[in-house]
Amino acid sequence: MKTILEEAVTGQRRSVIAASLLGAAYQAGEAAVPLIIGVVVDEAVRTGAGGRLALWIGVLAAVFLVLSLSFRLCLRFSEAASHRAAHDLRTRLATRVLAADGGVGGRLSGELAAIATGDAQRVGQVNLALPTAFAAVVGLLVGAVALLRVSLVLGLLVLVAAPVLLLATHLLGKPLERRSDAEQDRAALASGVAADLVAGLRALKGIGAEATAAHRYRRTSRSSTAAAIRAARSRAWLDGSVLALTGTFLAVVALVGGRLAAAGSITVGQLVAAVGLAQFLLWPLSVFSWVTGLLAQGRASAARIGEVLAAPPAVPPGSAPPPDPVRGRVELVDVVSGTLRGVSLTAEAGELLGVVARDPADAVSLLAVLARDVDPVAGSVTLDGVPLAGLEGAARRSAVLVAAHDADLFEGTVRENVAAGGPLVAEAMAAARIDDVARALPDGLDTAVSARGRSLSGGQRQRVALARALAAAPPVLVVHDPTTAVDAVTEVSLAAGIRRVRAGSTTIVVATSPALPAAADRVVFLADGVVVASGAHADLVADEDYRLAVLS
Known part of the structure; x- marks a missing residue:
């Protein structure tokens, strides 16, 4: 060699x-x-x-x-x-x-x-x-x-x-x-x-x-x-x-x-x-x-x-094509990884699933296995019944998009950052309330964005990143705390926008703020590395631990 x-x-x-x-x-x-x-x-x-x-x-x-x-x-x-x-x-x-x-x-x-x-x-x-x-x-x-x-x-x-x-x-x-x-x-x-x-x-x-x-x-x-x-x-x-x-x-x-x-x-x-x-x-x-x-x-x-x-890959490469078409059913069975200690949950095709984790480390571990940054020590993660670990990398990323909480923006304009996501630019901008962001900027949507989006405020950067993820329109979208830097009124509006744009597509929202779980079809509550409750947000708030997690 x-x-x-x-x-x-x-x-x-x-x-x-x-x-x-x-x-x-x-x-x-x-x-x-x-x-x-x-x-x-x-x-x-x-x-x-x-x-x-x-x-x-x-x-x-x-x-x-x-x-x-x-x-x-x-x-x-x-x-x-x-x-x-x-x-x-x-x-x-x-x-x-x-x-x-x-x-x-x-x-x-x-x-x-x-x-x-x-x-x-x-x-x-x-x-x-x-x-x-x-x-x-x-x-x-x-x-x-x-x-x-x-x-x-x-x-x-x-x-x-x-x-x-x-x-x-x-x-x-x-x-x-x-x-x-x-x-x-x-x-x-x-x-x-x-x-x-x-x-x-x-x-x-x-x-x-x-x-x-x-x-x-x-x-x-x-x-x-x-x-x-x-x-x-x-x-x-x-x-x-x-x-x-x-x-x-x-x-x-x-x-x-x-x-x-x-x-x-x-x-x-x-x-x-x-x-x-x-x-x-x-x-x-x-x-x-x-x-x-x-x-x-x-x-x-x-x-x-x-x-x-020559560094070995963090996860072995897969080679299988994704299901055709991708319906978007994601299932975790007895997953052990990081702080997760046997998590089993299912996001049905077209469902908006909320995930509330009492410990932020559980949320990070869950996102890592969904993005396949790591493979579970035990258990399985499947997409429409096909193991996520077996899918070819580019095909898997096209089917399952995990938008990180601290996603960086690219140098360019606000419009270009959103358009980099994919085809649903106008719908994504409306859902993420980019019009509010544009009004506060000197050149509106054509305002230049510095490296990593440092020229924008935290809330502005979050909304542009959310719009970019929504514009990609993947069969499965996973977002993590996309509204932590915005006020409560805007957060409710963003939750409604996510639900509107993602109608008919599988969406997993990992968050602890009340507006996003309230907009979900179903919420899964994680505590101590396991699923301790599942149901509608309105029903789960009766549980003191859940209430403390989303209202504290």
Whole structure:
């Protein structure tokens, strides 16, 4: 099985190969420049013939033209391969994170965002590093061969020293790889904590937990900073060490070349060529530090991406199609999951069923099994007699829509957010009283909504989210506390609107406010993880526990 790094490279192999060949042509041209200059010098000193001098100057100009074009095209192909590979990884990560089966290792949303951006970019940059490394190797070989033609001693010196330098660079890059992994891991965690704190800022202020949250982020941020400093030190150590090694090597080449010229073993032009080649070799040798750093960071990031992509699903995928047509009968039989301890209830086709849970944890556990975020430990959940666990993901979500209490809105207008739900836009807007929301906004239904709907008040956001869910018109709709941020009069109106729009379709309303259960055909009361009562709201209010749950 290919690793993430291999897939990133092989997926862009044409661009990587083209960039490598063009980079090699560029390096060969760079190596040829000092040789041609040496020839020009020898021609000028030995013959002084203007025609031959002009010929070689023309050759030099042509070489510069070729190496310039090769460099530009090499950079274009390698950058394109880098960005396309990063984009492909971001797409795969987004698909995995948004998959219906869930299961991404329990990572925070901000942490996943950091992996999909920073780590994907680092893996993509491997496609920039590989052509550069190939070009550097070609440059070293061409430089060594050129030096062999100038002097056997200088050429052998390069051929022997270059592999030693490459091995030393690889070994020196090992600490950077380890510390880059830690750096990205801490940075992603800090991003995740920050994103969660910002998303829950109102709640934190409401319970007076700002100081505790700030302390938690400060501790995480300091850990991230320390990891980044350690990685930077490793990078600095790598760069400095490689620079010292290459500088020493080039000094030796220059010293040997000078002694050979002084002894008359090489001509003045060959000395110029040797010095030029020694200077040229500085880039191929020093670039290995940069390449090693990118490869080390790429390997560490690829491992983190692989962990997310390979994370087992929270629930096994189903493959069966839904019933045709979907009547909408939902049945739970002895379901044990979370805080539920053997819940059995049925929502008949076309029924508006209210569910009141004395403990909010019971409501959350019930919604989790209906949305199939988890599968029950025991018992079964069926749709028209077909196990929910066996249905194919997209088909199941089309048949059973679970609208969460804290559903986020998208960037766009109010109208666009509702229309994103489905076909019943006008009816859904009327049911959710979006006209009231529009009157309070500067541009009405065309008012821009910020990310997650933060520019709207809590009640406005709830009504837009409710309208979006109603507009989807699924065979089975499950809504959770859709009216907690609105006044009692509006709540009664919304309950009537839900009943009107969902007439003939199965609707399960999980709520504790009295208006919604009062509008339901039947109400199921959950307490201590089991069903303790079922009947009409008007009859159940005689029970003290139920009355406290909906009227408190």
